[in-house]
Amino acid sequence: xxxxxxxxxxxxxxxxxxxxxxLSSVLAEDExxxxxxxxxxxxxxxxxxxxxxxxxELVAANAVGQLKTLLPCDPxxxxxxxxxxxxxxxxxARLFRRPLEDQERTAYLGLYTSAxxxxxxxxxxISLLVRVLLQSPAFLYQIEAAPxxxxxxLSGNEVATRLASFLWSSAxxxxxxxxxxxxxxxxxxxxxxxxxRLLGDPHGASTLASFHSQWLKIDRLPALQKxxxxxxxxxxxxxxxxxSETEHFADWVVRSxxxxxxxxxxxxxxxxxxALFDVYGMPKPAKVDPLIPxxxxxxxxxxxxxxxxxxxxxSHFGNTSPVLRGVVVLDSILCQAPPPPxxxxxxxxxxxxxxxxxxxxxxxxxxDPTCASCHSLMDPIGYGFAHYDTLGRYITDEGGKPVDASxxxxxxxxxxxxxxxxxxxxxxxxxxxxxxxxxxxxWFSFALGRNxxxxxxxxxxxxxxxxxxxxxxxxxxxxxxxxxxxxxRYRAPLEGGAP
Amino acid sequence: xxxxxxSPAVSVARRKLLAGLAGSAVLAPFVPLLQxxxxxxxxxxLILMFHPHGVIRDxxxxxxxxxxxxxxxxxxxxxxxKDKLLILDGLxxxxxxxAGSDPALVGEPSGGPHTRNTSHLWSGxxxxxxxxxxxxxxxxxxxxxxxxxxxxxAQRIGTTAFRSLEVGVRPGGGNAPHNRMIYRAPGQPLSPxxxxxxxxxxxxxxxxxxxxxxxxxxxxxxxxxxxVSADLQRLEPRVAREDSAKVQAHLDAIRAIETRLSSSxxxxxxPTAPADFDANANDSMPMVADxxxxxxxxxxxxxxxxVASLQFDRNENSGTLFNWLFTETRAHHELSHLSDxxxxxxxxxxxxxxxxxxxxxxxQLAAFPEGGGSALDNTLIVxxxxxxxxxxxxxxxxxxxxxxxxxxxxxxxxxxxxxNVQHNRLLVSLANLFGLDTVKTYGKTDVGxxxxxxxI
Numbered sequence: 001x002x003x004x005x006x007x008x009x010x011x012x013x014x015x016x017x018x019x020x021x022x023l024s025s026v027l028a029e030d031e032x033x034x035x036x037x038x039x040x041x042x043x044x045x046x047x048x049x050x051x052x053x054x055x056x057e058l059v060a061a062n063a064v065g066q067l068k069t070l071l072p073c074d075p076x077x078x079x080x081x082x083x084x085x086x087x088x089x090x091x092x093a094r095l096f097r098r099p100l101e102d103q104e105r106t107a108y109l110g111l112y113t114s115a116x117x118x119x120x121x122x123x124x125x126i127s128l129l130v131r132v133l134l135q136s137p138a139f140l141y142q143i144e145a146a147p148x149x150x151x152x153x154l155s156g157n158e159v160a161t162r163l164a165s166f167l168w169s170s171a172x173x174x175x176x177x178x179x180x181x182x183x184x185x186x187x188x189x190x191x192x193x194x195x196x197r198l199l200g201d202p203h204g205a206s207t208l209a210s211f212h213s214q215w216l217k218i219d220r221l222p223a224l225q226k227x228x229x230x231x232x233x234x235x236x237x238x239x240x241x242x243x244s245e246t247e248h249f250a251d252w253v254v255r256s257x258x259x260x261x262x263x264x265x266x267x268x269x270x271x272x273x274x275a276l277f278d279v280y281g282m283p284k285p286a287k288v289d290p291l292i293p294x295x296x297x298x299x300x301x302x303x304x305x306x307x308x309x310x311x312x313x314x315s316h317f318g319n320t321s322p323v324l325r326g327v328v329v330l331d332s333i334l335c336q337a338p339p340p341p342x343x344x345x346x347x348x349x350x351x352x353x354x355x356x357x358x359x360x361x362x363x364x365x366x367x368d369p370t371c372a373s374c375h376s377l378m379d380p381i382g383y384g385f386a387h388y389d390t391l392g393r394y395i396t397d398e399g400g401k402p403v404d405a406s407x408x409x410x411x412x413x414x415x416x417x418x419x420x421x422x423x424x425x426x427x428x429x430x431x432x433x434x435x436x437x438x439x440x441x442x443w444f445s446f447a448l449g450r451n452x453x454x455x456x457x458x459x460x461x462x463x464x465x466x467x468x469x470x471x472x473x474x475x476x477x478x479x480x481x482x483x484x485x486x487x488x489r490y491r492a493p494l495e496g497g498a499p
Numbered sequence: 500x501x502x503x504x505x506s507p508a509v510s511v512a513r514r515k516l517l518a519g520l521a522g523s524a525v526l527a528p529f530v531p532l533l534q535x536x537x538x539x540x541x542x543x544x545l546i547l548m549f550h551p552h553g554v555i556r557d558x559x560x561x562x563x564x565x566x567x568x569x570x571x572x573x574x575x576x577x578x579x580x581k582d583k584l585l586i587l588d589g590l591x592x593x594x595x596x597x598a599g600s601d602p603a604l605v606g607e608p609s610g611g612p613h614t615r616n617t618s619h620l621w622s623g624x625x626x627x628x629x630x631x632x633x634x635x636x637x638x639x640x641x642x643x644x645x646x647x648x649x650x651x652x653a654q655r656i657g658t659t660a661f662r663s664l665e666v667g668v669r670p671g672g673g674n675a676p677h678n679r680m681i682y683r684a685p686g687q688p689l690s691p692x693x694x695x696x697x698x699x700x701x702x703x704x705x706x707x708x709x710x711x712x713x714x715x716x717x718x719x720x721x722x723x724x725x726x727v728s729a730d731l732q733r734l735e736p737r738v739a740r741e742d743s744a745k746v747q748a749h750l751d752a753i754r755a756i757e758t759r760l761s762s763s764x765x766x767x768x769x770p771t772a773p774a775d776f777d778a779n780a781n782d783s784m785p786m787v788a789d790x791x792x793x794x795x796x797x798x799x800x801x802x803x804x805x806v807a808s809l810q811f812d813r814n815e816n817s818g819t820l821f822n823w824l825f826t827e828t829r830a831h832h833e834l835s836h837l838s839d840x841x842x843x844x845x846x847x848x849x850x851x852x853x854x855x856x857x858x859x860x861x862x863q864l865a866a867f868p869e870g871g872g873s874a875l876d877n878t879l880i881v882x883x884x885x886x887x888x889x890x891x892x893x894x895x896x897x898x899x900x901x902x903x904x905x906x907x908x909x910x911x912x913x914x915x916x917x918x919n920v921q922h923n924r925l926l927v928s929l930a931n932l933f934g935l936d937t938v939k940t941y942g943k944t945d946v947g948x949x950x951x952x953x954x955i
Contacts, residue, residue, distance in 0.1 A: 001738055001739075001742040001745055003745075025694060025697070025775075026697075028674070028690050029671065029672075029673055029674045029678075029690065030673065030674055031632075031673070031674040031675065032633070032673050032674070032675055033632060033633075034633075034634055037673075039674075040632065041630075041632050041641065041642065041686065042642055042674065042686060042687060042688055043687050043744060043745040043747075043748030043749065044745070044748060044749050044752055045665075045683060045687070045688075045689040045690060045748070045752055046661075046662075046689075046752045046755050046756060047665065047689065047690050047691075047692055047701075048690065048752070049749065049752040049753055049756060050701055050756065051697075053720060053723075053724075053756070054697075054700070056723075103733065104730065107726050107729065108726065111722060111723070111726060114722075128719060128722075128723070131719070131723055132723045132726050132727065135723060135724075135727050136726075136727055136730050137727070137730050137731050137734050137746070137749065138730065138734075141745075143734070143737075143738070145737070146737070146738060146739035146742075223671075223672075223779065225781055225818075225820065227828050316833075317820070317828050317829070317830065318828035318829075337634065339638075351837075351839075451631045451632065451634075451639075
């Protein structure tokens with residue numbers, strides 16, 4: 001029983017009630033499963049419930065502020081009571097992602113009726129309905145019937161909920177609900193038809209942005225600080241431009257472009273705005289079309305890992321770190337997290353010495369054999385990023401010495417060996433089976449909101465990997481293959497295991 | 500028994516009385532109202548205070564004897580309150596113990612030293628090694644497997660509008676074990692409130708205030724929560740066993756809020772609301788600390804809660820830059836692993852700043868007269884960190900400072916040295932001190948029994 005994450009809550013409220021007020025400071029923080037926001041395990045406390053109460057009140061106030069667009073009927077023509085009931089039935093079904101049960105309808109209407117009987121306005125009555133709907137467990141939790149004994153196929157509404165939450169980070173729309181009620185989602189073909197429609201819809205951009213910013217751990221950008229003496233141009237607007245670039249880029253490649261995983265690592269066109277032009281060393285044009293990607297220098301940029309967001313998020317406050325950049329490549333992209341530092345080790349980079357390059361500085365800690373065992377895996381990957389400073393600007397010399405971006409990949413299944421620079425590294429990663437497998441696990445975990453279970457999910461995982469390969473590693477097809485999998489369509493009986 | 504004591508319904512008259520004070524300065528201390536008498540032999544309130552990344556022992560450790568000691572640099576801001584301090588040296592956190600016969604303890608630890616000791620500190624338990632919910636480097640782990648001591652004690656004295664209050668000063672970074680130290684039950688972390696405006700709203704609006712609009716809001720909230728409770732109750736039999744704990748916790752939370760909404764808990768004049776600002780920003784930290792301390796002291800002094808915690812910063816790899824103390828590009832965590840003179844001096848300044856925050860909290864509590872003394876005399880603050888020595892994550896000689904008082908039940912003004920004693924003994928002492936006399940062990944990693952010796 002997963003609880004909606006903040007993005008799903010906000011998107012649902014926007015799609016169903018037309019309210020797009022910022023809830024980021026109202027809703028409590030999400031739990032994370034791996035890098036992904038998913039409220040899987042820990043129960044709510046008083047603070048969460050208080051926050052849900054405040055959020056519901058805020059949303060309701062905004063919703064009834066535009067009553068005409070909110071209501072599916074004209075209260076004057078149909079009568080206020082009848083219109084309130086229609087609103088409750090229709091909106092309730094969207095928010096609960098299933099039709100209201102009779103007991104619910106009766107109880108909620110009672111709330112409306114007693115307010116009206118007490119002389120309060122129609123709009124107050126509607127507001128109360130919105131507030132109770134948004135605090136009900138049927139809205140806050142994704143509830144799926146618990147099968148007994150054997151795995152069970154999810155009901156139409158249940159799988160529709162999973163589908164919309166995966167591909168839109170929102171609730172099902174009316175068309176998806178109709179398909180669910182019409183029994184079309186119990187077949188793989190019916191489900192795929194809807195999956196293709198959803199991914200092709202602009203709402204899909206939210207999920208693409210959410211996945212990539214969390215997967216690459218660039219969602220930390222808004223909270224990130226940089227040394228103002230070294231990087232005076234780094235402010236909230238630039239940080240947002242960086243994040244938006246990558247979110248937009250990934251969405252464009254996957255949903256509008258060729259969809260291939262290779263392109264994510266090799267495509268040099270991207271979406272540049274504002275002060276980001278300076279970072280990329282390009283003159284800012286008079287007019288920027290936000291829908292058309294700008295060609296970046298192919299000798300400097302190649303896909304996600306050479307974008308300013310990634311390079312900035314994985315640098316320190318005042319200097320770059322081959323360790324940080326190397327670890328993310330290993331952990332997020334190769335799914336090969338290095339082991340934790342041994343106990344009692346001082347987990348800090350060597351202090352800078354004037355006149356020394358970053359590589360020389362970090363080479364020093366690899367002379368210590370306790371550090372070397374792991375750092376010989378991470379640092380040589382990180383060295384490949386030597387051409388990019390703390391904001392991802394391209395540099396050719398560091399403190400007067402020419403940049404040495406030679407690196408080496410070690411310990412992988414299929415792409416070991418020396419390389420030179422992040423462009424060659426990206427190309428190497430873009431064709432790696434280990435990276436392809438890792439991409440499958442990451443998306444799978446994101447789609448289900450839980451970690452994969454090595455035994456229970458083995459068959460599903462195998463099928464998805466095969467489908468990804470057959471599509472020549474097209475991410476769109478990967479998403480559809482996940483939707484088709486048993487892990488997505490069935491629910492296992494619960495016995496202390498994963499849903 | 501005293502544990503059942505409830506606020507008498509004195510507050511209507513009181514509210515009227517206090518209405519005249521409503522225009523006083525922002526968050527000025529309020530006149531104390533209720534429970535002015537101290538419970539005989541039992542302390543009234545408990546606050547757990549946390550800051551990350553240990554201390555520098557050389558500049559923290561007092562010198563001298565049990566009753567005649569001198570505070571070192573770090574604790575100097577507490578000099579004015581020396582007779583209200585009880586400093587404990589020689590206690591050890593042992594989330595990593597492999598001693599004892601419980602095979603579940605062997606093979607730990609998970610989660611890295613900062614994270615596992617954060618959930619261990621107040622609960623004496625370790626992170627769930629069998630869960631794959633979180634991963635760090637190549638290890639996986641789940642939530643902590645214990646109940647924190649404040650929550651255990653809240654079962655006895657959490658009879659106020661808020662059973663307990665979790666307050667944070669920039670505790671952000673996701674709902675994950677490295678940000679959570681308070682556990683209502685195993686696997687049930689409680690999130691701290693890090694936004695002063697939101698904390699103010701929780702404390703002082705909704706359930707309070709006499710305006711017709713406020714009363715309407717209160718009634719609406721109650722009606723809605725009633726319906727939501729009914730929904731949850733109908734849901735419970737339909738969900739899987741492991742989900743029913745979630746339904747129960749949700750119901751518990753609603754019940755607590757309903758109690759609060761029903762109580763005539765308007766014990767203080769409502770202070771002016773703090774502004775809404777970015778409470779997560781690095782440089783907001785001193786301002787957030789100031790506001791949260793004042794709000795927390797008000798909540799205690801006004802009888803809104805008897806049990807609270809105050810969490811400074813997040814617990815793993817603090818990225819905080821103490822720009823208001825010195826110029827430095829390395830954040831707290833990075834500094835904390837260094838041992839050169841410059842780093843040590845800056846770290847001492849950081850820890851001294853935290854001691855100042857404790858002094859500020861004590862000052863605020865002391866402003867509420869209570870019985871013959873003040874709320875401070877009846878509030879025991881227990882301050883510690885997740886590691887002792889940040890350079891190597893060592894957890895022996897953890898820097899425990901107890902401050903305030905336990906209503907006379909605990910002799911303050913002392914400096915006690917222990918010889919490598921498990922801190923679970925202190926947790927037992929705290930339980931005993933707050934009336935849970937039968938508690939002999941506390942937490943999953945406890946390999947001993949009984950309270951701290953020479954403590955009471």
